Amino acid sequence: MAYVALYRQWRPQDFDALVGQKAVKTTLKNALASGKIAHAYLFSGPRGTGKTSMARILAKALNCEQGPTAEPCGQCGNCQRIVQGTSLDVIEIDAASNTSVDNIRDLREQVAFTPAESRYKVYIIDEVHMLSTGAFNALLKTLEEPPAHAVFILATTDPQKVPATIQSRCQRFEFRRVTVDEIAEHLAMVAAGSGIEADADALRLIAIQAEGGMRDALSLLDQCGVMGKRVTVATVREVLGIVGREALHELTEAIGRRQLPQALATLNLLLEQGKDVKQVLTELIEYLRALVLYLAVPDYEEIYLTDAKEALAELAPLFGRDRLLAAEERLHSAIQELRGSMRPRITAELCLLDLCRVEGSTLAALSARIEQLERQMAGGVMPVYQQTPVNAQSAPAVAVQQPIVQEYAAPAAQQPIAQQAPAAEQVQAAKAAPAKKPAVKAQPQPAADTLAAAVNAAPKPKSARVQQTEEYAGDFAAGEDFWKQALEIMKAEKKNSMVSCAKNGRVFSFANNILQVAFKAPFLADRMNKDDYRKAFEEILLRLARREIRLEAVIEGKAKLPQKPVKQQEVQQSPESETQNLQAAQLPENLRKAFNALGGSVTDISDQ
Known part of the structure; x- marks a missing residue:
């Protein structure tokens, strides 16, 4: 005899044998007991939850010879023929392969005939949402005025595609996903009845992977049962390609500690073991979801299906809520990218890079970076970047962790007198250096960064007016940030045509509340300057910046940077120095030259 799959062997034959769906079973049993039988039913719900099995029950x-009854005997001729699929009065139709109007017209012609050997003529139409519009219209008339001996049972996994006119003429029953505990309990019974040795942890893992579908769970058990004498957790992982708790814990810990080399090594090991990239990222999403819920509601038992409470408690201090939410967003976007990626591994590696560095332009990623700085400041440590010395330009800048108190210099009153010399004197000394080669040994020049800081800190001459007209890009970084966030919001709002046009541009300048975006193709710049596109982005920019920002699309290579506004820089002189200059101006020319040569100053001029 040919082998029969487990889900067919253990198909429920009465209401009590069906796992879950307590509300549906209770309602139908009460209707049968009271004789209130409807002419049409609509069973909707996910796959493998018992819709077709319930229709046959x-x-x-x-049609049971003892009925209508809520407890069919299963022994009479009618029950046996229904179980074997040979009953002339129970017609099962697959709507996926019988979608045309002609199929429904044939059904309408046959429904008028009385049952051949049973009490009711039952039509079970599976995947009814696959019918065409014309077929639905043809079925509608039959559902409005059906014969007394006909009962229609419609089953679908997508009730939204069933017209409302059809749904309103049926009693609708919603089938829910079966819980993990119910599936695991039923699998244990099936394994014992089928001679399959299985560990309880393995059956529970199968129940989790079935995602509420009993048929899927039985198929997985059937597949794992032929792998060896005993079904273990390792067997289930091997069959399904599951990453497993240990590897996910190690990968999550590396991300939490921002150890990118360790995270990439773990990913490489999983891929060498034959794990699928999408499966790795999907299970990582589930693991981080468990961490999010652990931080929010530690008593939520559902999260401990992912890992033990002790393991989650070990990883929780490495993350904050905002960082976990940003990681979830980044992982979801990476899975979306996998659909069109030719090299899935590169997508996964870039995703891990962003997770370890907390990168990204989404609101969640920005909140995560703020949260990271707040945690560092609360601990008294924050990153300090050491500048590269002038004589060692090849060495990169190094980020070190120093206490916050070292970030601030001591007040001027507490500093040594030698350190309180004004920066202006250093600048004057630098300017006074002769152009000719000095006779004495030259002193070491100050570092370029120190000199530049001193020059910037020094007061500027009051009478000198410096006109700066060199071209500049304004606050380019702020403009680029606004543009990236605007694109993210447009993408989230499903404005795909605007996003496809705008993503070809780059920020050119941002000054005077005007954001210039450059395009290589002139027609894209013209399209972006149209009122509908331009105003849509300006509204987003208004929401981001809380002020009006005008968008200008320019052509690459033909745009000009805005001019920096003229600034008047003046030297603020003390009253004493102004008095000395005035008095020096009253001296004879020969005395004034002597004072200038000897470096003297005029303290008083009297007529005596």
């Missing part, structure tokens, strides 16, 4: 309950 209902057909047996209606």
Whole structure:
């Protein structure tokens, strides 16, 4: 005899044998007991939750020789023929392959005939949402005025595609996903009845992976049962390609500690073991979801299906809520990118890079970076970047962790007198250096960064007016940030045509509340300057910046940077120095030259 799959062997034959769906079973049993039988039912819900099995049980309950009854005997001729699929009065139709109007017209012609050997003629139409519009219209008339001996049972996994006119003429029953505990309990019974040795942890892992579908769970058990004498957790992982708790814990810990080399090494090991990139990222999403819920509600038992409480408690201090939410967003976007990626591994590696560095322009990623700085400041440590010395320009800048108190210099009153010399004197000394080669040994020049800081800190001459007209890009970084966030918001709002046009541009300048975006193709710049596109982005920029920002699309290579506004820089002189200059101006020319040569100053001029 040919082998029969487990889900067919263990198909429920009465209401009590069906796992879950307590509300549906109770309602139908009460309707059968009271004789209130509807002419049409609509069973909707996910795959593998018992819709077709319930339809066959209902057909047996209606046509049982002892019925109609809520407990069909299963022994009479009608029950046996329904179980074997040979009953002339129980017609199962696959709407996926019988979608045309002609199929429904044939059904309408046949429904008028009385049952051949049963009490009711039952039509079970599976995946009814696949019918065409014309077929639905043809079925509608039959559902409005059906014969007394006909009962229609419609089953679908997508009830939104069933017209409302059809749904309103049926009693609708919503089938829910079966819980993990119910699936695991039923699998244990099936394994014992089928001679399959299985560990309880393995059955529970199968129940989790089935995602509420009993048929999927039985198929997985059937597949794992032929792998060896005993079904273990390792067997289930091997069959399904599951990453596993240990590897996910190690990968999550590396991300939490920002150890990118360790994270990439773990990913490489999983890929060498034959794990699928999408499976790795999907399970990582589930693991981080468990951490999010652990931080929010530690008593939520559902999260401990992912890992033990002790393991989650070990990883929780490495993350903050905002960082976990940003990581979830980045992982979801990476999975979306995998659909069109030719090299999935590169997508996964870049995703891990962003997770370890907390990168990204989304609001969640920005909140995560703020949260990271707040945690560092709360601990008294924050990153300090050491500048590269002038004589060692090849060495990169190094980020070190120093206490916050070292970030601030001591007040001027507490500093040594030698350190309180004004920066202006250093600048004057630098300017006074002769152009000719000095006779004495030259002193070491100050570092370029120190000299530049001193020059910037020095007061500027009051009478000198410096006109700066060199070209500049304004606050380019702020403009680029606004543009990236605007694109993210447009993408989230499903404005795909605007995003496809705008993503070809780059920020050129941002000054005077004007954001210039350059395009290589002139027609893209013209399209972006149209009122509909331009105003849509300006509204987003208004929401981001809380002020009006005008968007200008320019052509690459033909745009000009805005001019920096003229600034008047003046030297603020003390009253004493102004008095000395005035007095020096009153001296004879020969005395004034002597004072200038000897470096003297005028303290008083009297007529005596």
